[in-house]
Amino acid sequence: MSILVDKNxxxxxxxxxxxTGLFHSQxxxxxxxxxxxxxxPGKGGTEVDGFPVFDSVAEAVRKTDANCSLIFVPPGGCGDxxxxxAAAGITLIVAITEGVPVLDMVRTADVLATKFPxxxxxxxxxxxxxxxxxxxxxxxxxxxxxxxxxxxxxxxGTLTYEAAWQLGNVGLGQSTAIGIGGDPIIxxxxxxxxxxxxxxxxxxxxxxxxxIGGNAEITAAEFIKAHIKKPxxxxxxxxxxPPGKRMGHAGAIISGGSGTAEEKIAALEAAxxxxxxxxxDMGKALVEAIARKKGR
Amino acid sequence: xxxxxxxxxxxxxxAGVAVPKGIVARTPDEAAAxxxxxxxxxxxxxxxxHAGGRGKGRFKEQPEQPGVKLVKSAxxxxxxxxxxxxxxxxxxxxxxxxxxxxxxxxEGGLNIARELYLAVIVDREAGSPVVIMSSEGGVEIEEVAxxxxxxxxxxxxxAGYGLQPYQARRLAYQLGLSGxxxxxxxxxxxxxxxxxxxxxxxxxxxxxxxxxxEGELVALDAKVTFDDNAMFRHKDFAELRDLSEENEFExxxxxxxxxxxxxxxxxxxxxxxxxxxxxTMDLIKLHGGExxxxxxxxxxxxxxxxxxxxxxxxADKHVKAVLVNIFGGIMKCDTIVTALLSAYDTVGFTVPLVxxxxxxxxxxxxxxLADSGRKIIAATDLTDAAQKVVATLKA
Numbered sequence: 048m049s050i051l052v053d054k055n056x057x058x059x060x061x062x063x064x065x066x067t068g069l070f071h072s073q074x075x076x077x078x079x080x081x082x083x084x085x086x087x088p089g090k091g092g093t094e095v096d097g098f099p100v101f102d103s104v105a106e107a108v109r110k111t112d113a114n115c116s117l118i119f120v121p122p123g124g125c126g127d128x129x130x131x132x133a134a135a136g137i138t139l140i141v142a143i144t145e146g147v148p149v150l151d152m153v154r155t156a157d158v159l160a161t162k163f164p165x166x167x168x169x170x171x172x173x174x175x176x177x178x179x180x181x182x183x184x185x186x187x188x189x190x191x192x193x194x195x196x197x198x199x200x201x202x203x204g205t206l207t208y209e210a211a212w213q214l215g216n217v218g219l220g221q222s223t224a225i226g227i228g229g230d231p232i233i234x235x236x237x238x239x240x241x242x243x244x245x246x247x248x249x250x251x252x253x254x255x256x257x258x259i260g261g262n263a264e265i266t267a268a269e270f271i272k273a274h275i276k277k278p279x280x281x282x283x284x285x286x287x288x289p290p291g292k293r294m295g296h297a298g299a300i301i302s303g304g305s306g307t308a309e310e311k312i313a314a315l316e317a318a319x320x321x322x323x324x325x326x327x328d329m330g331k332a333l334v335e336a337i338a339r340k341k342g343r
Numbered sequence: 344x345x346x347x348x349x350x351x352x353x354x355x356x357x358a359g360v361a362v363p364k365g366i367v368a369r370t371p372d373e374a375a376a377x378x379x380x381x382x383x384x385x386x387x388x389x390x391x392x393h394a395g396g397r398g399k400g401r402f403k404e405q406p407e408q409p410g411v412k413l414v415k416s417a418x419x420x421x422x423x424x425x426x427x428x429x430x431x432x433x434x435x436x437x438x439x440x441x442x443x444x445x446x447x448x449x450e451g452g453l454n455i456a457r458e459l460y461l462a463v464i465v466d467r468e469a470g471s472p473v474v475i476m477s478s479e480g481g482v483e484i485e486e487v488a489x490x491x492x493x494x495x496x497x498x499x500x501x502a503g504y505g506l507q508p509y510q511a512r513r514l515a516y517q518l519g520l521s522g523x524x525x526x527x528x529x530x531x532x533x534x535x536x537x538x539x540x541x542x543x544x545x546x547x548x549x550x551x552x553x554x555x556x557e558g559e560l561v562a563l564d565a566k567v568t569f570d571d572n573a574m575f576r577h578k579d580f581a582e583l584r585d586l587s588e589e590n591e592f593e594x595x596x597x598x599x600x601x602x603x604x605x606x607x608x609x610x611x612x613x614x615x616x617x618x619x620x621x622x623t624m625d626l627i628k629l630h631g632g633e634x635x636x637x638x639x640x641x642x643x644x645x646x647x648x649x650x651x652x653x654x655x656x657x658a659d660k661h662v663k664a665v666l667v668n669i670f671g672g673i674m675k676c677d678t679i680v681t682a683l684l685s686a687y688d689t690v691g692f693t694v695p696l697v698x699x700x701x702x703x704x705x706x707x708x709x710x711x712l713a714d715s716g717r718k719i720i721a722a723t724d725l726t727d728a729a730q731k732v733v734a735t736l737k738a
Contacts, residue, residue: 148573153465258618287621327726
């Protein structure tokens, strides 16, 4: 078992004829992900490396029964690509694209919520989602994610790999690992993932990786306190970041004295979450979180 | 991207948002001529820098001179301009080093009845733009938020439909406006919100927003920040950018596709990925060191990028050691080591370099490092890396 992605997931790629889109589609297929082709308007009817190419998502869905789309289109077309996928009935949309204008995401998220409530968006500006051993829908290196009992959710890419690596070192794999993205407006947030992990019988504990900026980690902490029974560990990146400076991710900025790592760590600890102060101890923090729950 | 007040006001005017009459001056004589041309009994001479707190700020070279000054004659405008232009203005937002003032904006006076606060930002939680207003104009909004949060009004609006007139009226009544000021708000606020959306702003702030004795709303200030990600569809804004306001190395990094932020410490870092880069800074601090920068080389770091990254890090004279932290995923560790070694030779390292690698092909990569003959300190994991780089400073 897992969340969002299982063996019934059927994937296509929007932007498959681009260099990055093709490379990662090949990587996903090599991992064993059920992958059925891609979409590039104007190139329908052609083929790239064995992948059939369609003019529209609707056509791809008609011909392949796809229910999941991996998006690599350039930033200016990303919002449009997301809505095209939703309109074609795709239920899981994974947008990898980095650099999407914030107001595009405001409009896209609004239309998704009001017109296409059955479509879930992950991202943008994220590494994607992986259910180890079943399907990889994203740009993460598959081999570092081992199957196991931990639900992993993170705002960051390479820090997720680091966390998966550390979990492997303490003998723990993941039920599913999701990168939700570092942008201010994203499709799926911490609370969505925590809810799904709590309900998933194969997830026994959760590791949540946040960063400075916004208050998603604070609302997640409140949610954990009220609704999550399984053990949770966390790490918050950016404890040393100066205010007012954007640290790479568009969302990672401390503004007006709020969104600091300190307040997020305090809120999580108050909710009973084991927070690792060092990025080197994320795996250990999870082991500690499991041990604490058992001790009770 | 930030722009100057005078540029913001020119864009406001184009969007039909009321601003006072003003003229840009780059010499004392131009400032005097501007006063005469404005034709009023008073004018305000305003330093143009990308930082707030200018009115209370003072010049390093002219400790008595404020960054914004009300003047009553052309001569007074000229004398003030002389003390401002070319000098360094220090405000609570510039940091102690201050900012050099190269441009002034001379603005006509207004008959001010009230000062309000107005800003539009994107509210992450609501997922929509939101108007923020307060009856307490002209002061730091953070202070108002801290001491009288009930005085801060928030009105989210739809990015597609814009702020509706009833929403503008609701704000106006909550602020205690009456008569023609309500009608003015009903026109001003939706235009301001349309300006925000159409120009892909990430913030537009007017502090103070003035209500004149005649009952008109006028933007007395303009602090506009654009969403960098949307600049591809606003090519004309490129000319509004003032590179002298930005950190030289941050500009260089941007050109090379690197994300770099200068900090005050002495341990330079080069990392792939924003989250891991922030964590590496945290790690250094946790082990008693101080990071000199945030630097994300991105997912596809090539020889040119790593070379430029090293040059930028080492150009900071405070840097006494460098830590490279790479988690090679799709980008293989051996590819990165090839780039690292080439960059190491090109740049000419004079400070210790500690490298921590993990991920795809890490064994090959570690062997390449060990066999390279360069004085590179290899670290086995994150903690080991932090301890080793901090230790080099003590040696």
